[in-house]
Amino acid sequence: IIGGVVFIAVELLMRRKNPEKISFEAGSHDEIAKISYKQAFIIGLAQCLAMIPGTSRSGSTIVAGLLCGLSRTGAAAFSFLLALPTMFAATFYDVFKNRELFISNADNIYLFLLGAAVAFVVALFVLRAFLSFVSKFSYISFGVYRIIIGAVFLLFVL
Known part of the structure; x- marks a missing residue:
């Protein structure tokens, strides 16, 4: 649930801060080639948050990528490359x-x-589908999905 709220908050922040950078059609291949060492280091540090139980590795790196100025597709693609x-x-x-x-x-x-x-x-196949989804829709829908799934799981636990 917290991860969903973070995705929504970061998406809204990025829209307000730099609306043209958060475009849906950014080219992830060129963008990944231009990632600076500083951006890569910060995103790599964010990956360490996955050591906290329940924290998504890909979620933390995608959010860090967005906060470092990457587009939606660039942040997602770099997150998956970082996982290898x-x-x-x-x-x-x-x-x-x-x-x-x-x-x-x-x-x-x-x-x-x-x-x-x-x-x-x-x-x-999943990577291709996710990158296609991210290129057409914002992370707000993904955040809402995470909140709903988290609430459903909480209902079963309580």
Whole structure:
């Protein structure tokens, strides 16, 4: 719920602060190539907020990207690129930690590789769909979605 409120607040702030920069049609590829070291460092620091339980890594980096002056699509695309080293490191660590599963049964390696391939293909489709959504709509709708989902989950917990 808090993340949804943050998305709405940042979207409204960016509209008021710099309406032309928050345009829907910004080119993310050119924009990512022009990200400064300072912007990348700040967005990378925001990724550390994901260590707080319940905090979205992509949400924190997208919000930081918007606050650093990136467009909607640029912030989302950079957030997903920033996830790659983190996911590879986490995967490598998990495989290393559970290496005995692969040693004891070679079929596990094939299942792991199949799962990784399927996850990669699905991630590409989801990324493309999300970037398409962000290029057409503001983050306000995404914030409202998060608030509604959070409220539904709270109803089940309480």
